[in-house]
Amino acid sequence: MAKELAAKLGGVLVASEVSRLLVDLNRSLGNPSIHGEAIRAASDRQRREIVERYYLPYRAEALRHVSAAVKRGVGVVHISSHSFTPKLHGKLRNADIGLLYDPARECEVQFCDLWKKSLATYAPDLKVRRNYPYAGKGDGLTRYFRGQFSPADYVGIELEINQRHVFQAGAPWTALRKAVVDSLRPLLASIR
Numbered sequence: 001m002a003k004e005l006a007a008k009l010g011g012v013l014v015a016s017e018v019s020r021l022l023v024d025l026n027r028s029l030g031n032p033s034i035h036g037e038a039i040r041a042a043s044d045r046q047r048r049e050i051v052e053r054y055y056l057p058y059r060a061e062a063l064r065h066v067s068a069a070v071k072r073g074v075g076v077v078h079i080s081s082h083s084f085t086p087k088l089h090g091k092l093r094n095a096d097i098g099l100l101y102d103p104a105r106e107c108e109v110q111f112c113d114l115w116k117k118s119l120a121t122y123a124p125d126l127k128v129r130r131n132y133p134y135a136g137k138g139d140g141l142t143r144y145f146r147g148q149f150s151p152a153d154y155v156g157i158e159l160e161i162n163q164r165h166v167f168q169a170g171a172p173w174t175a176l177r178k179a180v181v182d183s184l185r186p187l188l189a190s191i192r
Contacts, residue, residue: 002081008181014062018054025058026140070153078156084133086164093133096126098160100136105151123179
């Protein structure tokens with residue numbers, strides 16, 4: 001999804017394929033769930049090496065791109081692309097797409113409201129929820145960037161896709177990715 005968004009909308013892609021069981025790139029270093037259970041049992045040195053190899057370069061690259069755009073006077077719309085498991089602790093999750101944002105940042109509220117409406121036009125059968133299945137102001141890279149940049153310079157949205165669509169693959173997964181891209185295109189065009 002992230003590769004397609006960047007390619008079709010002219011964005012910068014900062015991506016990694018490291019498993020969050022090794023190190024969760026979307027968590028702060030002090031978060032106890034930054035490593036999966038097996039890695040939490042590893043030595044301090046092993047955990048530090050994992051952070052230095054995967055986490056720090058990813059975060060530094062993302063920060064470099066956002067900082068460079070802000071310095072050029074270009075407002076940043078950061079779409080952090082994730083997926084979520086369809087069932088957690090035996091409970092089905094009731095959404096196809098989640099749009100996560102900080103409700104205290106009006107620009108993010110408005111952006112997600114417009115994106116949800118746009119998604120309803122391009123994919124009316126999808127259930128899109130805001131700040132679901134997680135709270136948008138929770139620990140993550142977008143929250144970190146909100147602390148570094150003003151709302152006028154930075155809008156951070158986490159796009160969450162239900163993994164059942166990913167696992168379904170084929171034409172339905174292709175159609176969902178196209179709908180997400182097509183629904184986002186007019187929003188970005190309106191703010192450029």
